[in-house]
Amino acid sequence: MERLKSAVPAELRRAVGEGTAADLPSTTSRLLAFLEGLPLFHQVIGELTDLELALCRKDKGRAAELKGRGNACFSKREFEQALGFYSQALRYVPISSDGTDASLMATLYVNRASTMHKLGLLEECLRDCDRSISVSPNYAKAWYRRGMVNASLKNYSSAIRDLEDALSMEVTSSGKSSIEQELKLILQKHENVNEVGTSSSNCMDEGLPLTEQQRKVILECISTPNKGRGMTSPNDISPASLIHAEDPLAVIIMKSCRDTHCHYCFSEAPADVVFCPSCTIPIYCSNRCQEEAVGQISWNQNACLESNNSVVDIAKLSVTSTRCKTQIAEHRHECGGAHWAAVLPADIVLAGRIMAQYIEKQLLAGKRTTISGPNLDLVHHYNQDSPASKFESHIYATVLLLCLQSYYKSGVSWAEDSLSQLVLLICQIKVNSIAIVHMKSMDGGKVLTVNKGFSGSSGAVMCSVEQVRVAQAIYMSGSFFNHSCQPNVHAYFRSRTLVLRSSEYIKAGTPIELSYGPQAGEMDLPERQKSLRENYYFSCGCSNCSVLSLSDLVMNSFRCPQSNCLGAVSELIYYRCKENSVHVSIGESHVCTLSLPFFSYQDISKFDEDMVKVGNLFFKSDAILNIDPGFCMSCRSQLDLSSAVAISDRATSKINRLKELPALDNVPEVVIAEALQSLEQTEKLRHPYSKALAQAQDTIAEAFAKVGDQEQARKHCKASIKILEKLYHPSHIIIAHELIKLVSIELSMGDGASASAAFARADAIFSLYYGPDVKRILPYVDALRRTVSERSVGSC
Numbered sequence: 164m165e166r167l168k169s170a171v172p173a174e175l176r177r178a179v180g181e182g183t184a185a186d187l188p189s190t191t192s193r194l195l196a197f198l199e200g201l202p203l204f205h206q207v208i209g210e211l212t213d214l215e216l217a218l219c220r221k222d223k224g225r226a227a228e229l230k231g232r233g234n235a236c237f238s239k240r241e242f243e244q245a246l247g248f249y250s251q252a253l254r255y256v257p258i259s260s261d262g263t264d265a266s267l268m269a270t271l272y273v274n275r276a277s278t279m280h281k282l283g284l285l286e287e288c289l290r291d292c293d294r295s296i297s298v299s300p301n302y303a304k305a306w307y308r309r310g311m312v313n314a315s316l317k318n319y320s321s322a323i324r325d326l327e328d329a330l331s332m333e334v335t336s337s338g339k340s341s342i343e344q345e346l347k348l349i350l351q352k353h354e355n356v357n358e359v360g361t362s363s364s365n366c367m368d369e370g371l372p373l374t375e376q377q378r379k380v381i382l383e384c385i386s387t388p389n390k391g392r393g394m395t396s397p398n399d400i401s402p403a404s405l406i407h408a409e410d411p412l413a414v415i416i417m418k419s420c421r422d423t424h425c426h427y428c429f430s431e432a433p434a435d436v437v438f439c440p441s442c443t444i445p446i447y448c449s450n451r452c453q454e455e456a457v458g459q460i461s462w463n464q465n466a467c468l469e470s471n472n473s474v475v476d477i478a479k480l481s482v483t484s485t486r487c488k489t490q491i492a493e494h495r496h497e498c499g500g501a502h503w504a505a506v507l508p509a510d511i512v513l514a515g516r517i518m519a520q521y522i523e524k525q526l527l528a529g530k531r532t533t534i535s536g537p538n539l540d541l542v543h544h545y546n547q548d549s550p551a552s553k554f555e556s557h558i559y560a561t562v563l564l565l566c567l568q569s570y571y572k573s574g575v576s577w578a579e580d581s582l583s584q585l586v587l588l589i590c591q592i593k594v595n596s597i598a599i600v601h602m603k604s605m606d607g608g609k610v611l612t613v614n615k616g617f618s619g620s621s622g623a624v625m626c627s628v629e630q631v632r633v634a635q636a637i638y639m640s641g642s643f644f645n646h647s648c649q650p651n652v653h654a655y656f657r658s659r660t661l662v663l664r665s666s667e668y669i670k671a672g673t674p675i676e677l678s679y680g681p682q683a684g685e686m687d688l689p690e691r692q693k694s695l696r697e698n699y700y701f702s703c704g705c706s707n708c709s710v711l712s713l714s715d716l717v718m719n720s721f722r723c724p725q726s727n728c729l730g731a732v733s734e735l736i737y738y739r740c741k742e743n744s745v746h747v748s749i750g751e752s753h754v755c756t757l758s759l760p761f762f763s764y765q766d767i768s769k770f771d772e773d774m775v776k777v778g779n780l781f782f783k784s785d786a787i788l789n790i791d792p793g794f795c796m797s798c799r800s801q802l803d804l805s806s807a808v809a810i811s812d813r814a815t816s817k818i819n820r821l822k823e824l825p826a827l828d829n830v831p832e833v834v835i836a837e838a839l840q841s842l843e844q845t846e847k848l849r850h851p852y853s854k855a856l857a858q859a860q861d862t863i864a865e866a867f868a869k870v871g872d873q874e875q876a877r878k879h880c881k882a883s884i885k886i887l888e889k890l891y892h893p894s895h896i897i898i899a900h901e902l903i904k905l906v907s908i909e910l911s912m913g914d915g916a917s918a919s920a921a922f923a924r925a926d927a928i929f930s931l932y933y934g935p936d937v938k939r940i941l942p943y944v945d946a947l948r949r950t951v952s953e954r955s956v957g958s959c
């Protein structure tokens with residue numbers, strides 16, 4: 164792509180970069196005319212769309228070779244490796260209409276099933292047997308394996324039926340006699356044991372609980388003075404109410420999750436992962452997800468899948484889809500082996516998916532009109548984009564259009580403005596797409612196992628969660644919610660569904676706003692502004708970025724050199740420009756102008772008492788004139804800021820070394836002692852309510868928990884929570900996650916009563932943010948709940 168960009172003459176590049184949205188018809192057509200005359204461009208499009216050149220083609224030879232490697236590992240009892248090879252083989256095995264490849268696929272499923280049976284993955288094994296049977300219904304080995312795994316699952320009646328079927332299909336006498344032997348054994352067991360049913364896992368969403376569906380909040384889209392359109396409600400909304408739930412218009416998995424997560428529901432891929440029937444890139448956690456993403460596959464339609472490129476075939480497949488007819492299988496149009504969707508950036512593939520959906524809807528509706536673009540009613544900032552970004556959007560839009568044209572061939576005719584529409588669609592995606600984030604419990608499972616005995620002597624690990632960015636999506640209604648650095652709704656995802664829930668009481672008519680990422684307490688004002696400008700192309704005008712806030716004042720500040728002063732020393736310049744407002748700048752550069760929060764004295768209950776003391780020092784001084792970097796905002800004592808920054812940074816990096824140690828179970832005492840010394844230095848330098856201090860306490864708590872000194876771990880964990888309560892607020896979700904760490908420490912200490920109290924606080928916050936979805940989103944919380952209640956009963 165870089166070679167393509169540099170081939171464009173500077174004059175044309177400038178015209179594109181300097182143009183506005185109104186110039187798009189001319190800039191896009193000039194660029195297209197130039198590129199069409201460029202051999203390099205045709206080479207690039209050829210590489211992206213030619214099935215013979217594609218990297219993601221099915222390959223029977225490769226599948227057979229991988230199967231051989233799997234078999235070799237299986238016979239050496241290297242089951243984990245065998246599983247990997249069989250999965251890879253299934254990824255490459257083609258599906259053909261003549262049935263020849265079906266037998267290879269059926270064998271691979273059975274081989275993988277046998278491997279998973281050996282590994283104790285019984286449900287997964289059962290599913291692979293079913294897949295093998297559906298591909299090749301008379302395959303005795305598949306029935307035999309299913310019978311055996313059903314026996315392991317104690318489903319004896321099913322096991323007997325399966326083995327009887329296997330027996331009727333088996334042709335060799337040795338095969339028949341070994342099936343008979345197994346059958347005899349299972350019949351005996353069946354006589355002795357009561358049957359236990361199997362549970363089948365289901366990754367897909369079951370939708371909203373009924374009670375929530377009935378209590379949907381009424382939303383209105385309104386025009387706001389400084390943020391464009393926004394959302395509000397004509398009614399008061401109580402905390403923890405479900406505000407909105409929506410499936411995406413289009414979605415694409417992040418490249419980093421391609422090999423580990425289902426490309427449809429984005430859950431972590433299980434051992435019996437399934438693949439796209441037409442290309443080797445996507446993986447799915449179940450047949451259901453595969454069908455949702457690719458369309459329903461029945462074996463007599465294989466020819467249609469393989470030959471692709473025909474509009475009639477596409478329509479036929481979509482009609483046979485299990486989905487509602489207005490929804491188009493999102494991966495369908497990318498299938499067949501052309502690999503542009505695997506190579507182009509996620510934003511561009513997302514644009515491709517939206518465009519393809521639009522085209523296919525027109526085709527399904529029988530409208531063979533000229534294709535222009537979906538014309539989504541979403542905001543974009545094309546005119547404010549940098550020249551480089553405008554040029555890049557033009558290049559990608561042109562490449563994408565050619566890829567789509569190559570797929571739809573003569574089945575579609577394109578309007579003149581389709582390229583301009585595509586450029587705007589790419590810009591809309593930049594501003595409106597939302598990252599789908601899933602919660603991953605880092606060691607929640609482990610903590611519960613390790614702590615089972617609660618001897619108190621063994622090293623325990625703390626429950627901690629990591630947010631994994633799994634996909635990028637466009638939600639049509641979700642796009643109308645504006646950002647606030649102190650949001651009143653919490654956004655989370657059930658598989659691919661966006662869910663918004665009120666995290667506080669919202670009065671009728673108040674803007675309903677979520678956080679696009681940056682939040683007060685987590686980042687200070689300049690950091691938040693920078694992040695929103697770079698990632699979302701706007702300057703934040705939320706209430707938290709318009710009024711001087713206490714957490715912004717202290718979070719990155721230093722301690723006043725006077726030991727009895729609680730005033731903060733900042734690296735920023737605060738200059739009072741008018742009676743009620745201050746300019747904030749870093750060095751020469753102006754960050755923003757903020758109002759002074761006089762409301763804080765009227766509504767003092769909103770704030771933490773200690774924080775109000777800090778605020779008073781700043782706000783109540785008669786004249787806040789000019790506070791330079793390095794001067795205390797209260798008593799004006801001066802601190803040598805540059806040396807304080809250097810010492811504090813060194814101390815932080817020493818403490819952070821604890822995180823980098825590969826195994827914390829064995830942290831040398833000297834490293835802990837050094838970290839404690841650094842913590843002492845940080846405490847001397849940093850403001851007592853600073854983020855650096857909270858993080859240092861948290862890191863040290865984690866290290867102590869892992870080496871088994873739970874008393875120390877508890878002390879530092881509590882210190883960290885105390886600071887975070889001031890930077891955020893005591894009911895913020897971040898506090899709940901920290902409290903869960905405290906719970907695991909207290910459980911390890913055998914202090915069930917304290918653990919139970921901390922858990923109750925965390926649970927209340929989680930319920931506020933996730934409502935009844937807590938169990939589904941944070942399953943480890945539920946596991947911990949059971950442990951806590953057992954332990955607290957035990958300690959009574």
Ligand SMILES: C[S@@+](CC[C@H](N)C(=O)[O-])C[C@H]1O[C@@H](n2cnc3c(N)ncnc32)[C@H](O)[C@@H]1O
Pocket residue numbers: 389390391392393541542594595641642643644645646647699700701702703704705
């Ligand atoms: C996802 S859209 C939200 C809906 C949008 N206001 C509209 O009119 O369609 C994101 C855009 O809304 C505006 N916006 C959202 N939150 C804002 C905020 N806190 N301050 C200023 N503008 C904001 C920005 O223009 C941003 O690019």
